[in-house]
Amino acid sequence: MRRTCLLYQSDRPIPYLTAWQWQKQLVEERKQARRDGQDLSDVLLLVEHPAVYTLGQGSSLEFLKFSPDAPNIECHRIERGGEVTHHAIGQLVAYPILNLDYHQHDLHWYLRQLEEVIIQALAKFDVPSQRIQGLTGVWINQAGQNKKIAQVGIKVSQWITMHGFALNVNMDLSGFDRIVPCGITDCQVCNLNQFVHDVEIEQVKIAIAKTFAQIFDLELQFYAID
Template identity: 40%
Template sequence: MNKEVEVQYLGVKDYKDTWDYQEQLFKNTLDLKIKNRREELDIPTKNYFIFVEHPHVYTLGKSGDASNLLISDEELKARNATYYKINRGGDITYHGPGQIVGYPILDLDNFFTDIHKYLRLLEEMVILTLAEYGLKAERSPGETGVWLDVGTPFARKICAMGVRASRWVTMHGFALNVNADLGYFDNIVPCGIKDKAVTSLNVELGRKEVDMVEIQQKLLKHFTNLFEATISKS
C-alpha cells in the first residue's frame, strides 16, 4: 500500500485542459492496476492531489439536469464563462476565480475501499479547515458537500463535491468558495438544489479577501491526517 500523495499546484488553468490531465493520470493508474492483476505483479500505484483555480465555468455531472443552467449560450459568452457536461457524479456547479478546487486522484486500494467513507473524509477535511476560522460547518443529510446553518432557513453551501471512481481510483473532487464571485451562482440551480443559498469564506468572515495559499495548506494538513498519508510535491 502506497500512501504517499504527490501534491501538484497548477495555478489558474482552463477546465478542459485540467480535465484532460486528470483523465490521463486516472488512466495511467487504472492501466497499472490491470497490468498488475494480469501479470501477477505488485508495482505500487501513485496518488495525486491537484490544487487548481479555473476561469469561469459551469459543469454538469452525468446525473444532472441541463435545465439547471439558467442562461443561454449567448449569455455564457457575455459572462466569459464556459459550460461542460462531464463524467463525475452530481448535478451542476460553478468554478471560477477565488475558488479552491481540489482533485484527489487516489488509488483507494492504498487507503480503504469505501467511496462513502472517502466522500465523508473529504467533507471532514473542509469542516476542520473552516473550524480554524471559527465557522461551524456541517454536512446536510442527503446532500453531499459542506454547509453552514444546516436545518435553518439560512442554510448555505460553501463547498461542493462530485467524484468519479473506477476500480477504486478516484478523480474530480471538491470546490471550496474562498473569495468567489457569488453572482455567478445566480445563473444555475447549484447542485440541483433549489431554495438554498451559497456562500464564500470571505463573506462569512467579513473580509475582502482570504489568503488562498493558507487555506490550501490547512486543507492539506487535515487531508494528511484523515487519510494517514504522506505528502510529496512535484
C-alpha cells in the same frame, strides 16, 4: 509507513479542460500500473479555474438558466456525479486521484471523508460548518439559514478516484445566479471571506493540504505546476 501523495498546485488559474485531461491521464496511468503489477502514488491537485460551469453525467439541463451552447459561457458535461455547479477564480478546487485499494472500497465513506477534510480545514479558521442529512457538500449556518460553502462530486473507476470538491474562498458568487446550484431550488451559497476577512486562497490551500493528508493518512510531496 504512510502512503505517498503527490501534491500539485499552481499560483495561476488552470483552464478546466486542462485539469480534466490531467485527471483522466493520471487515472489511466494508475490503472495501467495495476495491470502491470505496479503501484503509483496518490495525487492531489489544488487549483483555481477561470469561470466555467460543469454538469454531472446525469445532471438535468433544467437547472441551467442559460443555453448550454451559449458562445460566451463555458459549460461542460463531465463524468462525475451530482448536478450543475460553478467554478471561478477565488474558489479552491481539489482533485484527489486516490487508489481506494489502499483506503476503503466504500464510496459513501469516501464522500464523507472529503466533507470531513473541508469541515476540519474550516475549523482551523474558527469557522464551524456541517453536513446536511441527505445532501452532499458542506454548509455554514448564517443567521439561521444554511448556505453552501463547498460542493462535492466524484467519479470512481476501478476504485481510482477523480473529480473532488470545490471550496468557495473569495470568488464572485454572482456566477451561481445563472444556475440552480446542485439542483437545490432554495440553495444559497457563501464564501469563506464572509466569515474570515482578508483570508487568502494560499492560506486555505495549506489548511486543505494538511487536513487532507491527516484524514487519508498520507505523506505529501509538494510540486509546483508551471
